[in-house]
Amino acid sequence: MRRPVLILPFAALLALPVPAQEGPQVVDGAGEVVVLPSGHEAVLQDVIWNVPGPEGMALRFRFVTPAIAPGGGLEFEAASEAMQYLCDSYALPRVAEFGPAPAQIVISLSDVAVPFGEAAPEAVQYFESYRIEDGACQWEMF
Numbered sequence: 001m002r003r004p005v006l007i008l009p010f011a012a013l014l015a016l017p018v019p020a021q022e023g024p025q026v027v028d029g030a031g032e033v034v035v036l037p038s039g040h041e042a043v044l045q046d047v048i049w050n051v052p053g054p055e056g057m058a059l060r061f062r063f064v065t066p067a068i069a070p071g072g073g074l075e076f077e078a079a080s081e082a083m084q085y086l087c088d089s090y091a092l093p094r095v096a097e098f099g100p101a102p103a104q105i106v107i108s109l110s111d112v113a114v115p116f117g118e119a120a121p122e123a124v125q126y127f128e129s130y131r132i133e134d135g136a137c138q139w140e141m142f
Helices: 010-015 076-098
Strands: 025-028 033-035 041-053 056-064 104-110 125-133 136-140
Touching (some): 041 076, 076 104, 076 125
Antiparallel strands (some): 104 125
8 A cells, every 4th residue: 555645835845843953043145135225235145043142132134245345435324324224124024034033133244255253354344233123123232
C-alpha cells in the first residue's frame, strides 16, 4: 500500500515553524537600492536580527552610502534625515518579516561595506536608533 504524499505550496513551507536559532542572524541585502530624498542612493548591505540591543531585541538595517564619505555630498544633517526616512519607509514595513516587533530598529549608513561587529576606523559610519511608536519610527538617543 502506498503512503500518501503531502504536497505543500512553497508559501506554506515558509510558514512552518523553524527551530529557534541563537546568535545574530544575517540576511544579505542582495544589493537592493533605496533612493533617498536627497537623490543619493543607499544599498542595503544586510539586515541583522536576533541580537540584543541596549533597549532589548534590535533589528539592524545596514546600508552602504558612498555619498557620506568626505566630499561625497551627503553631510551629517542630510544623512540623519535619510536614516529617519529609511526607518519609516523601508525598515518599518519589513519588521514583521523577522518575527515579533523588536524593541529597537537600528539604521546604519557606512561609506563602504563593513562586516558586522568589526572595527573599521577608515570608514565613515552613522548609526541611529528608533523605537516603534504609533506605527512610526521615533528617534532615540543612543
